[in-house]
Amino acid sequence: MLKVRALVLAMGAWLWVACLALTLLTCLPQLDFRVVAHRSLVHSTAWLLAFSGAGYFATRTTNSALGALLRWIPRVQWVLAALPLLMLWYGLFFLYSFFLDFNVTKEGFESGIGSPLLRRGSAVVRYQRIRWQSESDINGTAVIVRPVTQLLEWVTPVGPYKLDSTWTVLDPYGRTLISSRYEQVAQQRKFEHYLGRLQASADSANLVRDALPLPAATQLGTGTIGYAANGKNRQNRLTGRNDQGGTDGIDVHARLNGPLGLDANLGLPAPNNTEWLTIALTNFHGLGTYYLGRRSPLDASFMPTADANYLQLTRLGTDEKNRIYMSVAAQPARLTITHFNAKQNIIAGTFEGTLHSISGDTLRISQGRFDVTL
Incomplete structure (x- = not known):
């Protein structure tokens, strides 16, 4: 009789282990029981045999820590089973489908x-x-x-x-x-x-990836702009023409012996949503290299001033102190105009530099290039 009882306890303990293992395995979203009734039967068995099964193994182990852990497992099981009751009727429905749904x-x-x-x-x-x-x-x-x-x-x-x-x-x-x-x-x-x-839509900037290849450094008025911000590539996705004959998302103006300005709206993955690049130069005199930098990023403003030679990056959706990054006079950015055709309204060039925010953070702009129409 004692042998039969011991055999029954051993079978119940191993059945508990098997049912608990199956329950844990089917926590994977793709793995499920082929029949609903089998799922409920396994769950019910895993909980009903919890104390006897864990107790059987706990009394036969020589490791005190393992024995204590085995005694705690059934308690955790039943606490987890009781938690859905906090959701009232929805919890009762969940417990019914988990333990008692024997639909065959x-x-x-x-x-x-x-x-x-x-x-x-x-x-x-x-x-x-x-x-x-x-x-x-x-x-x-x-x-x-x-x-x-x-x-x-x-x-x-x-x-x-x-x-x-x-x-x-x-x-x-x-x-x-x-x-x-x-x-x-x-x-x-x-x-x-x-x-x-x-x-290519400004309303879906979250789909733009950091791994986009940079556009070629052309001089044909292709309506492209790109750069790497801390090693992550950026490029404009709006290449359609606007009513003024320019490129959507890019606003460019340039006059010899006068100001030059370029604003480009580029998409970014969430949570930044939008990245706005600005190049400002007060005295544009044609082909050549220009150095851009304000006295301090604290002077950041969209209003034109005598100090308006800068490369700026604005990230909407970020905290205010790190929203604007700007080149400063102590470490100016470099702008090189490689092509300018006033008759065809084409301007192209390259740019790079280290930008600073009010909080002291830096942002490295490298491999910058643009080929746009005025």
């Missing part, structure tokens, strides 16, 4: 799992609600389901592109998820073109 059917609205639409080998495609998104994913998402074991399956969303014709249609509705290879390539290119247009 694979499909249906209540389970959030649709019937298979496509099949290829052992994998199927169906619509189902994605775990952790049940409130925002009421209508379900097209997913590819691949069995891992008799108990578990791997679930991944189909994604923005359609599936190819190697899938067998099980439901006529599944045909809407299939396209030919030619259609897939065309769809992918259309999607990438759409992203490119978003990147």
